[in-house]
Every structure is written in C-alpha cells, then in structure tokens.
Amino acid sequence: MENQLALTKRLFNKKVIVDIICYAFFLLFLYAASSKLLDYEKSELQMSKSPIITDFAFILVWLVPSTEIIIAIMLVIPRTTMLGLYATLGLMSMFTAYIIAILYFTDSIPCSCGGVLEKMSWDQHLIFNIFFMILSVTAILIQTKIHEKKTE
Numbered sequence: 001m002e003n004q005l006a007l008t009k010r011l012f013n014k015k016v017i018v019d020i021i022c023y024a025f026f027l028l029f030l031y032a033a034s035s036k037l038l039d040y041e042k043s044e045l046q047m048s049k050s051p052i053i054t055d056f057a058f059i060l061v062w063l064v065p066s067t068e069i070i071i072a073i074m075l076v077i078p079r080t081t082m083l084g085l086y087a088t089l090g091l092m093s094m095f096t097a098y099i100i101a102i103l104y105f106t107d108s109i110p111c112s113c114g115g116v117l118e119k120m121s122w123d124q125h126l127i128f129n130i131f132f133m134i135l136s137v138t139a140i141l142i143q144t145k146i147h148e149k150k151t152e
Helices: 002-038 040-048 054-076 078-105 115-119 122-151
Strands: none
Touching (some): 002 040, 002 054, 002 115, 078 122
C-alpha cells in the first residue's frame, strides 16, 4: 500500500511538471498568435521582408498564428496533450531553424513575432527558443514515463 501511495505521489508530481510546461506553451502560443493577428499588417510586412520566407508571407501570416492556436488548444486537452507536445517541439524546431538561418545567412531582418517577443535580439530569441525546446523535450519524456507507469 505504501509503495502504491509513493508511486501515485511521484506520478502526480510529474503530471504537475508536464501541466506547467503545457500551460507555459499555451500562454506563449496564444500570446504570440494574438500579437500577430492583432497587428496583421505589420506581421505581413515583416514576413514579406524576410529573404527566406518572402514568397510565402501571404500564407504564413495566417498559417503561423493558426497553428499556434491549434497547438495551444491541443496542449490543454488531455487526449491530445502528447500530440500537442510533439507539435510544439516541431514548431519550435522550425522557428529555431529559421532564426539560425537569419543569424548566419542573411542581413538584419525584422522579427515578425509580435508583442514583447519582437523586442528580443536574434541571439536572445535563439536562446529563448532553445530553452523552450528543452522544456518540450522534458515534457515529452516525463509524459512518456507517466504513460508507461500507468500501463504497468
């Protein structure tokens, strides 16, 4: 009985960590998406100035915030949390690859992130993204362990 109680407590603590990470991404993605959508013209202009995504700016100006909103919702629905975490890692990886491309292969390009995030330098943004990628990997690993323990 004591072992079962200890296991339940550990699983609960791990679940709390995953929940905190999911809600952090939920807030981040909803904030970023709403900032882009509320200042649509500015976001479109900044995306169109990027030599990497210029040809796709008219699609990305809607696609990126829509994707962020969908992933945010997935993260708070228990049945889709794991898929949302993988989608989060994928999206953050794409954002990070884009930042690396901007840093190493282009001149200074305005950030189309919106809100407070656009005040960061590209180097700060890279560190920010790597930190959030580590959080998503951490949540995926913990969530996997929780699922394994529940099925034992």
